[in-house]
Amino acid sequence: MAKFNIDIAKLELAASKLRAISHPMRIAIIELLSGDKHLSVTEIYKALEIEQATASHHLNILKSKGVLISKRDGKKIFYALRSNTLTEIIDCINRCNDN
Amino acid sequence: MAKFNIDIAKLELAASKLRAISHPMRIAIIELLSGDKHLSVTEIYKALEIEQATASHHLNILKSKGVLISKRDGKKIFYALRSNTLTEIIDCINRCNDN
DNA sequence: AATATATATAGATATATTTGTATTTTCACC
DNA sequence: GGTGAAAATACAAATATATCTATATATATT
Numbered sequence: 001m002a003k004f005n006i007d008i009a010k011l012e013l014a015a016s017k018l019r020a021i022s023h024p025m026r027i028a029i030i031e032l033l034s035g036d037k038h039l040s041v042t043e044i045y046k047a048l049e050i051e052q053a054t055a056s057h058h059l060n061i062l063k064s065k066g067v068l069i070s071k072r073d074g075k076k077i078f079y080a081l082r083s084n085t086l087t088e089i090i091d092c093i094n095r096c097n098d099n
Numbered sequence: 100m101a102k103f104n105i106d107i108a109k110l111e112l113a114a115s116k117l118r119a120i121s122h123p124m125r126i127a128i129i130e131l132l133s134g135d136k137h138l139s140v141t142e143i144y145k146a147l148e149i150e151q152a153t154a155s156h157h158l159n160i161l162k163s164k165g166v167l168i169s170k171r172d173g174k175k176i177f178y179a180l181r182s183n184t185l186t187e188i189i190d191c192i193n194r195c196n197d198n
Numbered sequence: 199a200a201t202a203t204a205t206a207t208a209g210a211t212a213t214a215t216t217t218g219t220a221t222t223t224t225c226a227c228c
Numbered sequence: 229g230g231t232g233a234a235a236a237t238a239c240a241a242a243t244a245t246a247t248c249t250a251t252a253t254a255t256a257t258t
Contacts, residue, residue: 011123018126022117023216024110041235054217056236075225075234122246140205153247155206174204174255 020065021086025050026058030067033080034087040076119164120185124149125157129166132179133186139175 021027028048033039039047045055059079062068069082081087120126127147132138138146144154158178161167168181180186 008123011126014126015121015123018117018121019215022114022121024107024114025216027110027113027117042233051218052235053219053237057216060236072225072235075232077235118245124246141203150248151205152207152249156246159206171205171255174202176205 017065017067020061020067021089023058025054026062029055029058029062029079030081030086033068034084036080036084038071038078038080040078042076044079116164116166119160119166122157124153125161128154128157128161128178129180129185132167133183135179135183137170137177137179139177141175143178 021030025048029044032044032047041052041055041059044059045052048055059068059070063070063079066082067086068079070077070079072078120129124147128143131143131146140151140154140158143158144151147154158167158169162169162178165181166185167178169176169178171177
């Protein structure tokens with residue numbers, strides 16, 4: 001028995017969630033959606049000036065990790081933040097720029 | 100001018116900090132050091148059952164991103180959390196397991 | 199200075215992530 | 229059913245990360 005009990009599964013889970021938001025483009029998406037905005041994939045990839053497929057890929061990562069939710073309306077699919085605590089975490093990290 | 104002003108440098112900075120803690124082993128290190136503990140590299144790599152070089156590598160990443168501080172005492176170098184807000188962030192992420 | 203211990207670094211390999219291009223699916227409308 | 233728009237998926241290439249083994253550096257002790 002180690003002095004420190006390692007729960008690999010728990011660590012992987014926490015890491016995978018953090019990894020989901022550890023990317024400049026995905027942080028940009030989160031910031032873009034902050035303020036309870038609901039935007040379509042087209043609006044998002046045009047605002048961020050990236051390929052449609054790239055946007056779709058990042059949106060999928062964020063959704064699969066529970067950061068975003070999506071709702072179809074006709075041909076469009078609107079993405080939004082599932083909770084704004086995420087925005088707060090990003091803000092917090094940004095504020096810690098004192099190193 | 101885009102509707103959304105993108106500050107790449109700021110996004111990269113935030114992402115790089117998040118990436119620093121987005122790894123199971125590095126989260127384990129943070130948890131191991133939480134509670135204001137000061138541990139040597141040897142204590143850390145033995146507790147986590149990883150190679151010395153691997154531990155050194157992760158410790159360096161965490162230190163260079165301002166997560167950890169280190170202080171030499173004789174032959175040993177002790178690492179500690181620079182601030183425990185990091186632990187709080189990890190806790191918060193862990194608590195959000197409701198997806 | 200020689201030796202032992204603690205940590206860091208280098209280099210190679212393996213693995214994961216990101217991105218672009220092309221294709222496919224889903225839906226609305228005619 | 230055919231067509232066009234919106235989004236997702238597949239695949240390949242480029243890039244980044246992680247890990248191992250080996251080696252180097254720093255410090256203390258004799």
